[in-house]
Amino acid sequence: MRVVVVGAGFAGLRAAADLRAAGADVVLVEGGTRPGGRVRTVHSAFQSGQYSESGAEWVDSIHERLLAELDRLGIRILGSGEQWTDIRRWMHREGRLLTPQQVREADPDLDRQFDEFDRIVEDAAAGVVDAASPHLHPAAVSIDARSVADVIAEAGLGALARIFKYRDSQGEFASEPSQVSLLFLAQQRAHQRDASGGRHIIARRVEGGFSRVAECLAAELGDVVQYGEHFVGVSQDADGVTVHTDQRTLAADHLVLACSFVPLRRATFHDPLPPVLRDAIHQLGYGTVTKTCVQWSERQWPEGYATTDGRAQRVYEPSVDQPGPAGILTAYCGGDGGREWATLPEAERVTQIAQEMRSMHGITADVLGSYSRAWNTEPRYGGSYAVYEPGQVHRFWAAVREPWGRVHFAGEHVATCTGYMEGALESGETVASRIVAAG
Ligand SMILES: Cc1cc2nc3c(=O)[nH]c(=O)nc-3n(C[C@H](O)[C@H](O)[C@H](O)COP(=O)(O)OP(=O)(O)OC[C@H]3O[C@@H](n4cnc5c(N)ncnc54)[C@H](O)[C@@H]3O)c2cc1C
Numbered sequence: 001m002r003v004v005v006v007g008a009g010f011a012g013l014r015a016a017a018d019l020r021a022a023g024a025d026v027v028l029v030e031g032g033t034r035p036g037g038r039v040r041t042v043h044s045a046f047q048s049g050q051y052s053e054s055g056a057e058w059v060d061s062i063h064e065r066l067l068a069e070l071d072r073l074g075i076r077i078l079g080s081g082e083q084w085t086d087i088r089r090w091m092h093r094e095g096r097l098l099t100p101q102q103v104r105e106a107d108p109d110l111d112r113q114f115d116e117f118d119r120i121v122e123d124a125a126a127g128v129v130d131a132a133s134p135h136l137h138p139a140a141v142s143i144d145a146r147s148v149a150d151v152i153a154e155a156g157l158g159a160l161a162r163i164f165k166y167r168d169s170q171g172e173f174a175s176e177p178s179q180v181s182l183l184f185l186a187q188q189r190a191h192q193r194d195a196s197g198g199r200h201i202i203a204r205r206v207e208g209g210f211s212r213v214a215e216c217l218a219a220e221l222g223d224v225v226q227y228g229e230h231f232v233g234v235s236q237d238a239d240g241v242t243v244h245t246d247q248r249t250l251a252a253d254h255l256v257l258a259c260s261f262v263p264l265r266r267a268t269f270h271d272p273l274p275p276v277l278r279d280a281i282h283q284l285g286y287g288t289v290t291k292t293c294v295q296w297s298e299r300q301w302p303e304g305y306a307t308t309d310g311r312a313q314r315v316y317e318p319s320v321d322q323p324g325p326a327g328i329l330t331a332y333c334g335g336d337g338g339r340e341w342a343t344l345p346e347a348e349r350v351t352q353i354a355q356e357m358r359s360m361h362g363i364t365a366d367v368l369g370s371y372s373r374a375w376n377t378e379p380r381y382g383g384s385y386a387v388y389e390p391g392q393v394h395r396f397w398a399a400v401r402e403p404w405g406r407v408h409f410a411g412e413h414v415a416t417c418t419g420y421m422e423g424a425l426e427s428g429e430t431v432a433s434r435i436v437a438a439g
Contacts, residue, residue: 004026007410038385052209066422083203124183131193134183145391166335171314184392288335294357
């Protein structure tokens with residue numbers, strides 16, 4: 001059996017490895033010059049061996065496939081990790097850095113408002129019996145029609161609570177609350193509920209960065225991976241697929257499209273796509289993240305995440321587990337804010353973010369290095385990760401998880417653990433086992 005896989009992100013790498021292990025003849029075409037896709041650790045921008053992740057940064061304690069890979073590859077998980085709470089650590093508001101205690105003093109009703117928000121989401125999640133099938137929720141259509149912005153309004157959140165919930169949406173979904181389906185949020189909660197068994201979820205980084213994982217997986221595949229080759233179109237019939245790249249035509253039994261839907265909007269599907277699948281490819285939401293990282297000669301900031309009412313949105317140190325006096329601060333900007341930053345040249349983003357970091361923390365240290373990556377400006381991604389917008393879970397969820405004849409879709413956007421490296425691995429595993437079963 002011959003299979004062409006498109007994309008050397010975690011989904012494509014896992015699909016290719018599983019297919020090879022089952023005896024298939026696999027060709028993996030990757031448009032870029034490196035494996036990993038949205039996993040991309042940056043070392044070159046910084047001094048003293050420090051690094052930060054321009055894409056995926058955390059492995060959660062419920063991400064079993066990824067944890068197993070880290071263990072198998074001998075890649076060490078760092079530190080005690082983060083447990084995401086409503087307030088996290090600091091709030092920078094109207095020019096002042098507030099502790100959680102001061103935040104609660106500013107609005108003594110804050111926890112009740114967060115509880116009310118959670119109650120509405122948990123009610124919706126209770127109907128998601130199987131996180132792999134949120135579209136089967138008995139009230140799927142009406143819950144899917146509502147957005148996270150509707151929940152914020154219904155929960156009656158005050159100004160301070162709204163900042164936190166907007167930052168959550170811009171960070172977790174890289175989208176404004178009005179662009180996130182309540183059913184999608186409920187699905188994610190249901191998945192976390194089921195996978196954690198009620199235990200706290202801890203998020204941690206890895207030593208040297210996640211690009212190491214991609215490099216190891218690609219090395220195991222050897223010359224199966226062809227870099228600098230773009231998928232441009234496909235046709236299929238009862239006997240197989242004909243895959244067109246910008247360099248050649250490949251005949252195979254199956255095609256796995258393990259890349260985001262945004263680049264597929266430019267591809268040619270020579271046979272008519274089913275209407276729902278065509279709409280999903282063209283309309284599925286993608287969030288935006290612009291990550292800007294600045295290395296400072298001294299760590300002149302307190303430990304822990306800071307949420308800000310400013311344009312930097314969330315500021316934290318990705319280098320906490322890295323030695324030396326210097327340290328890196330990241331501004332993680334999603335949604336409309338991320339998109340606005342993306343319109344500026346990289347150097348201008350760095351200058352303005354560094355200035356905001358200085359005024360937040362009173363930093364006087366020197367800037368040693370920096371970079372900024374706006375994922376929506378990169379054509380092979382077109383965004384940071386998928387977000388099912390209002391109305392999209394019940395319309396698209398099942399359709400994009402089914403094969404279209406001999407063409408299979410993989411990637412974080414078709415997983416149960418949507419938006420994560422774990423989801424990418426999960427989807428690669430799923431399509432590989434389906435293809436092997438089909439023969
Ligand atoms: C800023 C940011 C922060 C994140 N944080 C986290 C986190 O903390 N934890 C976590 O688990 N996940 C995180 N993620 C999500 C995670 O990175 C993704 O879910 C995952 O890496 C997606 O893998 P994938 O294989 O589905 O797709 P990709 O990684 O996008 O891989 C697809 C590959 O296909 C290639 N490609 C595209 N079009 C073509 C074409 N036409 N021809 C050939 N090749 C093509 C691309 O170059 C790419 O290499 C983050 C993502 C971003 C952007």
